[in-house]
Amino acid sequence: MNPQKINKSAVQIEAELLSNKKVGPYHHMVFAVGQMAAFCKPGNFVAISVGGAQSSLVLRRAFAIYRALDKGPMGGSVELVIAPHGEGSKWLCGRSVGDFVDLVGPLGTSFGIPTVNANTMLIGGGYGSAPLFALAEVLKNRGCRVDMVLGASTANKIYAPLEGKRSVSSLTITTDDGTAGIHGQISEAIPRLIREFGTEVIYSCGPMGMLSAIAKIAEEFEISHQCSVEESMACGIGVCMTCVVPIKHEDGIKMVRTCIDGPVMDGSEIIWDRKSVLDVL
């Protein structure tokens, strides 16, 4: 990558928390970020310091941007959907309106938008749906058909806010336990839906297992697949080399950073079979 281009839109700011609402098992949080919002594209993420000054948590936490508003009532803002799983995200979800956090963004690659009208399918697993709603809006404005498929283990883990549904042509829900929508894993429903909607481009975000299953389906149907990947990340800005994924390369495999060459990547380039990677290394 050209050294001049790395993190070129990113800034580090003290961002004020404007809103913090619990939505099912998730938190919807809004931060005032000023002019930064204008540079956020669907797929980008932010990295936030957690735990306060004396914390034993030394690393930032990365969160996909759910939505960025350039000119809201409080100036520019970014919205995040956070699952309070670990110590860091629990701390963040526990912040109050008016608190400030140290935020770096926007970081990473964004979803590529088709240059011609296309039938698109947006697939989200759990809170992985978060960055897909802003993408849906962009695609809709481009004149694309947007079919959204959201899956989770159980009904209340589906993140599908009302305002997010405006831009989609159809919304299909799947749950592993059958508590909502189609009973079963999200990937099982995809082939039928691709045929039904005449899907030409797939966008996906969610756990690696789900992305891997979708990559296989996209390959079978010979349609392009952009996925937002997730790997343990220490810095979020490209210096630590921990968040890599293996991609196909003329010399075998190449490890690329998901914070700089991702999180949005071409699903067909990634080597999803973990064992084959371990065998080579």
Next chain:
Amino acid sequence: MSALDFSTKIGSKRFSNPIFTASGCASSGSELAQFLPLDEIGAIVTKSIMTKPRTGRATPRMAETPSGMLNSIGLQGPGIDTFLEVDIPWLVSQQAKIIVSIAGETVDEYGVLARRLRAVNGISAVEVNISCPNVENRGQVFACHTDTAAAVIEAVRRNIGGELPIVAKLSPDVTDIVEIARSVINAGVDGLALINTLLGMVIDTNTMKPKLAGKTGGLSGPAIRPVAVRAIYQVHQAFPNTPIVGMGGVASGRDAFELILAGASAVSVGTATFGDPTAVIKIKNQLSELLTQRNFDNFRDAIGFAHRGV
């Protein structure tokens, strides 16, 4: 009150201030350039480079630990050719002060790398990383034995020529770090980098398996700072005239000051950069303020201060 003289020296080379990046924690600088002017850092110590491009280890490569983290990168990098074609000219164009870190699998590889660097313009020193813990075999950690440590430094010394200072990066995972330091000083280093990460391990109690794909990794962050202070103190006591680039969990100006009091002539900031891209500049400014508050008008007077009168 006169202005603080913040400069420091490693061998024949002078640096405008003593706060450096740590190898492997600033890549080759370009990622940080969006956040801070690289020419304000004392020196960018680049990620250890090897002769050939290297894939590194499988993932997961990282586990956060109390006040620290484990990493298991395995020296992923572009290889010396690309590094000299792309990274160094770019850093030079940014007026960055550059210390190149090198790593090899064999003594010969270090010699080859040193030879490649001898004619390169814009480099201020070479860090010889003989202590990366992320290798297949503990026997490959040259810094674990006095004879292998010395053999690498001799190979670098033979091949590098000229005035370029050589700094050996040592591991704290040894019985007596002073003896390792003695062996590399006798082999001709101009300075020491103390300390590399400590070998550590985390087991995920949900999966009941090691968290890292490589099983073990290097522990860094504030958790290891007392180990760094101890190692620097011991080595400075034995060899007060050998400059030490201190590192290990420095996250504030106060932390940098602690390593300097122990005997460091410069301080590298590593893991703190992962948590805060501008950490290195903040630490530099905090240290400058602290030194002024403590009535030092020359940074070098603070080096090893904890030893005086003891």
